[in-house]
Amino acid sequence: MNKNSNFYPVILAGGRGTRFWPLSRRKRAKQLLALDGKQTMIQQTVRRLLPLAPAKRLWIITNEDLRPAILKQLPKLEKTQVLAEPVGRNTAPAVGLAAFLLLRENPDAVIGMFPSDHVIGDENRYRETLRQGIEIAAAGQNIVVLGIRPNRPETGYGYIEAGSALPDGSLRVRRFTEKPDANQAAEFVAAGNYFWNSGMFLWSARTLADALREHLPKTALLLEEIASAFGTRKFTAVFRKLYPKCENISVDYAVLEPRSAKGEQAGNIFCLPADFGWNDLGSWTALHEHSVARSNPQEGNLVAGSGTFLLNARGNYVHAPGKFVAAVGVSELVVVDTPDALLITNRQHAQDVGKVVKYLDEKKLHKLT
Amino acid sequence: MNKNSNFYPVILAGGRGTRFWPLSRRKRAKQLLALDGKQTMIQQTVRRLLPLAPAKRLWIITNEDLRPAILKQLPKLEKTQVLAEPVGRNTAPAVGLAAFLLLRENPDAVIGMFPSDHVIGDENRYRETLRQGIEIAAAGQNIVVLGIRPNRPETGYGYIEAGSALPDGSLRVRRFTEKPDANQAAEFVAAGNYFWNSGMFLWSARTLADALREHLPKTALLLEEIASAFGTRKFTAVFRKLYPKCENISVDYAVLEPRSAKGEQAGNIFCLPADFGWNDLGSWTALHEHSVARSNPQEGNLVAGSGTFLLNARGNYVHAPGKFVAAVGVSELVVVDTPDALLITNRQHAQDVGKVVKYLDEKKLHKLT
Numbered sequence: 001m002n003k004n005s006n007f008y009p010v011i012l013a014g015g016r017g018t019r020f021w022p023l024s025r026r027k028r029a030k031q032l033l034a035l036d037g038k039q040t041m042i043q044q045t046v047r048r049l050l051p052l053a054p055a056k057r058l059w060i061i062t063n064e065d066l067r068p069a070i071l072k073q074l075p076k077l078e079k080t081q082v083l084a085e086p087v088g089r090n091t092a093p094a095v096g097l098a099a100f101l102l103l104r105e106n107p108d109a110v111i112g113m114f115p116s117d118h119v120i121g122d123e124n125r126y127r128e129t130l131r132q133g134i135e136i137a138a139a140g141q142n143i144v145v146l147g148i149r150p151n152r153p154e155t156g157y158g159y160i161e162a163g164s165a166l167p168d169g170s171l172r173v174r175r176f177t178e179k180p181d182a183n184q185a186a187e188f189v190a191a192g193n194y195f196w197n198s199g200m201f202l203w204s205a206r207t208l209a210d211a212l213r214e215h216l217p218k219t220a221l222l223l224e225e226i227a228s229a230f231g232t233r234k235f236t237a238v239f240r241k242l243y244p245k246c247e248n249i250s251v252d253y254a255v256l257e258p259r260s261a262k263g264e265q266a267g268n269i270f271c272l273p274a275d276f277g278w279n280d281l282g283s284w285t286a287l288h289e290h291s292v293a294r295s296n297p298q299e300g301n302l303v304a305g306s307g308t309f310l311l312n313a314r315g316n317y318v319h320a321p322g323k324f325v326a327a328v329g330v331s332e333l334v335v336v337d338t339p340d341a342l343l344i345t346n347r348q349h350a351q352d353v354g355k356v357v358k359y360l361d362e363k364k365l366h367k368l369t
Numbered sequence: 370m371n372k373n374s375n376f377y378p379v380i381l382a383g384g385r386g387t388r389f390w391p392l393s394r395r396k397r398a399k400q401l402l403a404l405d406g407k408q409t410m411i412q413q414t415v416r417r418l419l420p421l422a423p424a425k426r427l428w429i430i431t432n433e434d435l436r437p438a439i440l441k442q443l444p445k446l447e448k449t450q451v452l453a454e455p456v457g458r459n460t461a462p463a464v465g466l467a468a469f470l471l472l473r474e475n476p477d478a479v480i481g482m483f484p485s486d487h488v489i490g491d492e493n494r495y496r497e498t499l500r501q502g503i504e505i506a507a508a509g510q511n512i513v514v515l516g517i518r519p520n521r522p523e524t525g526y527g528y529i530e531a532g533s534a535l536p537d538g539s540l541r542v543r544r545f546t547e548k549p550d551a552n553q554a555a556e557f558v559a560a561g562n563y564f565w566n567s568g569m570f571l572w573s574a575r576t577l578a579d580a581l582r583e584h585l586p587k588t589a590l591l592l593e594e595i596a597s598a599f600g601t602r603k604f605t606a607v608f609r610k611l612y613p614k615c616e617n618i619s620v621d622y623a624v625l626e627p628r629s630a631k632g633e634q635a636g637n638i639f640c641l642p643a644d645f646g647w648n649d650l651g652s653w654t655a656l657h658e659h660s661v662a663r664s665n666p667q668e669g670n671l672v673a674g675s676g677t678f679l680l681n682a683r684g685n686y687v688h689a690p691g692k693f694v695a696a697v698g699v700s701e702l703v704v705v706d707t708p709d710a711l712l713i714t715n716r717q718h719a720q721d722v723g724k725v726v727k728y729l730d731e732k733k734l735h736k737l738t
Contacts, residue, residue: 022695305711307737309728311721316713324710324737326391326725329718335704337711341693342674342704344685349698352680356695359678368676368693 006108007134008205009049010098013042013062013070013116014088018357019283019350022341023319026065026369031116032073035287041117043073048123049114052130059101060116061085061094080231086240092212092254093219093246095201099208100220100227109205110137113251118198119290121277130202133272136170137202140268141210143259144202145173147195147271148278153185156282158197158252161188162271163264173269176257195271197252198278211255219246284334285350288317301327315347341368375477376503377574378418379467382411382431382439382485383457387726388652388719391710392688395434395738400485401442404656410486412442417492418483421499428470429485430454430463449600455609461581461623462588462615464570468577469589469596478574479506482620487567488659490646499571502641505539506571509637510579512628513571514542516564516640517647522554525651527566527621530557531640532633542638545626564640566621567647580624588615653703654719657686670696684716710737 017030024030031042039047046058055076060083062070067084071077085094095113102109112130120126133144147160158178162171176197180188188194203211212220222242229238247254259267281287291302300315301308305325310316313327320337327333334350336343345353360369386399393399400411408416415427424445429452431439436453440446454463464482471478481499489495502513516529527547531540545566549557557563572580581589591611598607616623628636650656660671669684670677674694682696689706696702703719705712714722729738 022693306709307734309725311724312718318711318713320711322709324391324729324734326710326712326714326722328712328714328721328725330702330713330715333699333702333713335711335713337706340675340691341695342687342689342706343695343697344687344699344702344704345695345697346699349681352697353695355680356678356697360693365676365693 006106006110006138007053007112008057008059008098008102008106008109009053009112009114010059010061010095011042011045011049011114011116012091012094013060013066014085014094015115015117016357017117018354020287021353021357022336022338022343022368026366027069029066029117030281032066032069035281036119036290040073041119041281042070044119045114045116046074046077048120048126049112052127052134056081059083059098061098063088083239085243087244089243089246089248090250091199092216092249092251093223093243095251096208096212096216096219096246097223097226097243099205099212100223101230102205103209104227104230107206108138110134111201111203111205111208113199113201115199115280117281119277119279119281121279123276125276126274129272129274129276132168132170133202136168136270136272137204137207141207142203143207143211143256143267143269144170145256145269145271146198146200146202146274147171148198148274150185150189150194150196153182153189154196155179155182155185159185159188160195160197160271162193162195166270170270170272172264173256173260173267173271174264175260176252195273198274199280200274201251201256208255211259215258216247216249216254222246283350284317284336284345284353285347288315288334288347291317303327317347375475375479375507376422376481377426377428377467377471377475377478378422378481378483379428379430379464380411380414380418380483380485381460381463382429382435383454383463384484384486385726386486387723389656390722390726391705391707391712391737395735397438398435398486399650401435401438404650405488405659409442410488410650411439413488414483414485415443415446417489417495418481421496421503425450428452428467430467432457452608454612456613458612458615458617459619460568461585461618461620462592462612464620465577465581465585465588465615466592466595466612468574468581469592470599471574472578473596473599476575477507479503480570480572480574480577482568482570484568484649486650488646488648488650490648492645494645495643498641498643498645501537501539502571505537505639505641506573506576510576511572512576512580512625512636512638513539514625514638514640515567515569515571515643516540517567517643519554519558519563519565522551522558523565524548524551524554528554528557529564529566529640531562531564535639539639539641541633542625542629542636542640543633544629545621564642567643568649569643570620570625577624580628584627585616585618585623591615652719653686653705653714653722654716657684657703657716660686672696686716 017024064084161175163174229235303318305320307324309326312329314331316333318335386393433453530544532543598604672687674689676693678695681698683700685702687704
């Protein structure tokens, strides 16, 4: 039996991606946008995984706002494969529910947890890494995390401190670290044994279920009860009633940090260095830099429009589909034009775009969010 | 008889105003836009003049592209009052044609030549100045030019060098100067007896006709022939055939400069200092500054949109009607959004917007011009 036949990708697609406003909206979040290429981020995520698991073994966990669009974008999936959380409860309940559901279907299930809005440069290498991770996760109570080699002292990510190396190239995990400050981040990068936490994990459904029973016992009980209703008429009602009672906590914080505190040997957590050109496209600036690296346009200008005139313009990102765009004497700007909203910022301030959405939420301007 | 009953305003409205692209287009030039207030520039021009001359005495000279929109914006005017040049031939033939037409109607006609796309802050004072100018122009072979006191060493305007002052406050004109370089302009401003040429002139139809016969004899003959066909069936054909043969020259260059070369006394040209808050709104930047001076908005941001969120934004001009505009961390930008084109520039480069139109003309992208 091929080990992969037990592999079930669980794609988390409940995020809002407010930093891509005004393109991203409640019903059209970042993962539903074609930010990088013709396919949307979630379509790319699914396409990358299909060589490892047939479509029927995929699970997607999202919310009510996004579910209809996801089903439309992924016509090969059954409706039952796309679960909409009644409320967001972070990653522990989401992937935990998948674990309890899969345990009922296949006691040897190996779960891969995947964000739905990242880009991967080398997809073959990505799948090679996953195959290795699936093997490690399938063998006993191991947890595998894909770690990204840091190339800058990024303060927006969690870090993994790696310990001793194994012959297969994986590393024992010593510690998970929350987002560091700038000094800490610089130390981590200099140290050489720190990795960015990619949010991609592999573990057997049993290992994850056991970990949840240990670390989040009340939530684990609720999730088991929801899972036992799956496939019955009352599932939606049970899901809606019980899921909001689950703890609102990430799987990193709930399971991985306590496990890593047990020490390298007892923790059984392994980091697989991921050298496949990962990028989480965290902002318009990150998208700009990613796209410039790929296409190397003149003067670093990336303009999506029906035509362009650029004069003394450098390093701009303009999204204005169907429009002629003229940029004269401007640099490093980010301008995104949609039928009802116009964003004007620059690469230095693109991190603050989420604040626009916060404002719109506060003012209840729901049409714009 | 009131002197004003001989006064005929001739409004020149054939300009294209490319520096207001993408709002200004071939069929919707600057003078047809409501850049400052609810009325369009040409509507404001007419409204300002109506207390001095009834609508039936107004003449508008424009081109075929703009004539339909002008007639729509000015429903009180008869179609015959709005002449469309078959081709643009600058101001000498345009105002010259008006002179020959008016001579046939009223031998004592006094013509006022007015650009159609300027703003005037103090309209009462404007009309007072004009009343004074009309008197001077009606008395003999005088030419009156309205001069603007310079408040900066502007290199984009022509200058008038004034000589001796008369008791009524007017000044004899010593010389007309083409657009100066920066050093010259600074000298002019420092000297104190230089004025910007406003493009507003007053003279009797007879004086202007005589001047044209003297300085542009061939063009004068052509214009007389066109004028003699006015009101007949063959007018349009004659206009289309003869007008293109006229010299392509400004009235300043054709008449005023040669006249001023005759010397202060012989030239009979008088400058009326115009202190009525004149602004030619020469670019988006000029419009921004004019509007900021009037409304004093927070942080100097002027945003036309359906809503705004401004964070660390200063001195921006954004035109995006119907859209929510978010500006984050940007300063001194000019962004103009229309259904088919998006302009992104800054206040320093707004003078270069005409180059976009030049490019579009060259590429024959007529839909965008």
